[in-house]
Amino acid sequence: MLGYLALLVDGAHMMMYGLTLMRIKSEFGLTNVEAGALGSLTLVGMELGGVLGGWCGDALGRVRLVVSALALFSWARACWALHTASCSLPWSA
Secondary structure, X not given: OHHHHHHHHHHHHHHHHHHHHHHHXXXXXXXXXXXXXXXXXXXXXXXXXXHHHHHHHHXXXXXXXXXXXXXXXXXXXXXXXXXXXXXXXXXXX
16 A cells, blocks of 8 residues: 555656646756756656666665655655745744
8 A cells, every 4th residue: 555655646747747837947947858867867867767667666675665765755845844834934934
């Protein structure tokens, strides 16, 4: 079940990228070639992550790897939330 959920989230991530590409282009002033390169590099990164994730999963164990990845993501997300929350407080300026 967790593997299916991870696959669903990964697919949603790529769908959101496709839906927001035009806004990313206009926000950063990218040309069509640069936007295409960004999309290609995204797929290359996913490929490298899949290969390295598969190797680490075989070496360390898949359950341990998924739990570690979720813990790292949760920790990083909490740090980001605390950072942005403290930056938006009136007394932190």
